Amino acid sequence: MPNSIEQELVRCATARAWLAGDVGHAPPTRPGPAAVMRVSAHPADDAFVVQQVFQPAFSVLRRMSGGRLAAEGHWAERAHPAIEGFEALADGRTDLAPCYTNWRADDYPMTQLLALPGLFPNSEIGTEVAERLYSKYLRAEFEKPGLLMGRLKATGAYHLFSHKPVKRLADLRGMSIGVNAGLDSRIAVALDAAPVALSSVELLPAFLAGSIDAVSLADGSADVFGVGVKAPYRIEVGVSMMNMEFGLSEAFVRRLPPDLQSVLNDWLRAEAQAETQILYGLGGALAREKFAAAGCAFLELETRDRRELDERMADLADRATRELDRRSLPASDFVAEARALARSLMVKDANQLMRDAIERPIRLLPASGAVPA
Numbered sequence: 001m002p003n004s005i006e007q008e009l010v011r012c013a014t015a016r017a018w019l020a021g022d023v024g025h026a027p028p029t030r031p032g033p034a035a036v037m038r039v040s041a042h043p044a045d046d047a048f049v050v051q052q053v054f055q056p057a058f059s060v061l062r063r064m065s066g067g068r069l070a071a072e073g074h075w076a077e078r079a080h081p082a083i084e085g086f087e088a089l090a091d092g093r094t095d096l097a098p099c100y101t102n103w104r105a106d107d108y109p110m111t112q113l114l115a116l117p118g119l120f121p122n123s124e125i126g127t128e129v130a131e132r133l134y135s136k137y138l139r140a141e142f143e144k145p146g147l148l149m150g151r152l153k154a155t156g157a158y159h160l161f162s163h164k165p166v167k168r169l170a171d172l173r174g175m176s177i178g179v180n181a182g183l184d185s186r187i188a189v190a191l192d193a194a195p196v197a198l199s200s201v202e203l204l205p206a207f208l209a210g211s212i213d214a215v216s217l218a219d220g221s222a223d224v225f226g227v228g229v230k231a232p233y234r235i236e237v238g239v240s241m242m243n244m245e246f247g248l249s250e251a252f253v254r255r256l257p258p259d260l261q262s263v264l265n266d267w268l269r270a271e272a273q274a275e276t277q278i279l280y281g282l283g284g285a286l287a288r289e290k291f292a293a294a295g296c297a298f299l300e301l302e303t304r305d306r307r308e309l310d311e312r313m314a315d316l317a318d319r320a321t322r323e324l325d326r327r328s329l330p331a332s333d334f335v336a337e338a339r340a341l342a343r344s345l346m347v348k349d350a351n352q353l354m355r356d357a358i359e360r361p362i363r364l365l366p367a368s369g370a371v372p373a
Helices: 005-011 013-019 048-064 082-091 101-107 111-115 123-142 183-190 200-209 219-224 250-255 258-293 303-326 331-345 350-359
Strands: 035-040 069-074 096-098 147-151 158-162 176-179 194-197 214-218 233-236 246-249 297-300
Touching (some): 005 258, 013 350, 069 258, 082 147, 111 123, 123 258, 123 331, 123 350, 176 183, 176 200, 183 194, 183 303, 200 214, 214 219, 258 350, 303 331
Parallel strands (some): 035 069, 035 096, 176 214, 233 297
């Protein structure tokens, strides 16, 4: 059973305290000029993630930097189409923006492994593992001239929001499903469905127009993009989580003095963990109540079909890994290390992982001398 709002409030207490400014680092004492980081993304200004995560986190950044580093949000694709985040960072339109590698899966094959079915038990562990393994396995394919990794963030588990009820896997045969490109598309194919790759902002219009039968999304995202309250049915699937990367402008980082580069790195580590917990944990619980109040019926697959679903997903994960091994990429090594690390982190709850992100942040940004001039 998914967690209730009350359970999530307890589970994410440290993330909420960090966003409220009640826990965290003392600001540096060194004076200096202020810098403004432009942040752009596709959710609307009033979206849950903007109001409850980004805006409070921006205030935390200002406090962590002693007022020397501020963030300025540009929402609803006003700065650039979301899919152009890669280019917008390189050409100077923004400083921190979505660079979802599943939109360009062929260019980022190793990063797609973060979405393998069954790889992570929850989004907070998925986020922690992704950031820990980034430098070893993913940095080389992600970072190009003008582009650094800002933060990685595992989503909540993906489910189906459908026009019609689904209780058996056979009911999915031939259904058109709005998906992310990459692994999410392959999951739909493994369900005998027809994937239709769409950006997040395209999902609701396509669903309302009837051009797709269902949408694959996490609960928190289904609320942000308006799908959940419009769907008659939510089918519990939960076999995979995507990863939603935010890229960072290399030029912006290069302009910062070393102490602010460190502040930015540490803020990004905590922001990633807070966002995944609040948007997909607490936000997911709030969203499910909203969906139910709007008349959405919650359905689950029958037991036999659930077992078959898990078998299909395990086979898909194995095939996807072997495909990259045959390309001489270290896919099996990555998957084995990710699984072992995820198992070791099971002893930590969400609050402990948030404290780790605050108190012992991973260094994901290059050291100041390593940022190319």
